Amino acid sequence: METTVIIGNGVAGTTAAATLRRNGYEGTIKLIGEEAALPYQRPPLSKAWLLDSDRPKPTPLRPLSFYEDNRIDLMRARKVAKIDTNERRIFFSDGKTTKFDNLILATGAAPRRLDLKGPT
Numbered sequence: 001m002e003t004t005v006i007i008g009n010g011v012a013g014t015t016a017a018a019t020l021r022r023n024g025y026e027g028t029i030k031l032i033g034e035e036a037a038l039p040y041q042r043p044p045l046s047k048a049w050l051l052d053s054d055r056p057k058p059t060p061l062r063p064l065s066f067y068e069d070n071r072i073d074l075m076r077a078r079k080v081a082k083i084d085t086n087e088r089r090i091f092f093s094d095g096k097t098t099k100f101d102n103l104i105l106a107t108g109a110a111p112r113r114l115d116l117k118g119p120t
């Protein structure tokens with residue numbers, strides 16, 4: 001059985017997993033993310049915070065049943081530390097590994113501070 005590993009379970013990774021299944025992909029799908037929470041929508045968080053709530057509740061992108069129904073192995077609170085593309089294997093930060101046939105990188109982006117005077 002073919003295995004597709006998706007690193008990153010934000011909206012991009014979750015949509016990739018859902019699209020594979022919608023288009024009839026039958027292989028194993030492993031959807032990996034660093035966070036322990038169910039994959040959630042980011043944009044509403046800042047709006048809720050600006051309006052009133054100092055601890056806005058994240059809205060899940062999909063219910064847990066979606067991942068179960070679509071045979072998507074949701075691997076939460078798992079950090080990928082290394083990818084070996086020759087061996088087609090990823091290494092988690094705890095030393096465990098998993099193999100893949102196809103790999104999708106959906107790790108998003110993080111803001112980078114400019115090394116300039118002025119911004120704090």
Ligand SMILES: Cc1cc2nc3c(=O)[nH]c(=O)nc-3n(C[C@H](O)[C@H](O)[C@H](O)COP(=O)(O)OP(=O)(O)OC[C@H]3O[C@@H](n4cnc5c(N)ncnc54)[C@H](O)[C@@H]3O)c2cc1C
Nearest residue numbers: 008009010011012013033034035042043046079080107108
């Ligand atoms: C508070 C907030 C408000 C926003 N508001 C808006 C808005 O109003 N309009 C708009 O257009 N955009 C907004 N954005 C930006 C938008 O949410 C992002 O563009 C979008 O989330 C990007 O999705 P993504 O799946 O590509 O990446 P991300 O959502 O960043 O997901 C990447 C995932 O990869 C995982 N990951 C990364 N590295 C590893 C690793 N080594 N091992 C395992 N997992 C890893 C992370 O855990 C994360 O879950 C907002 C973002 C935030 C945070």
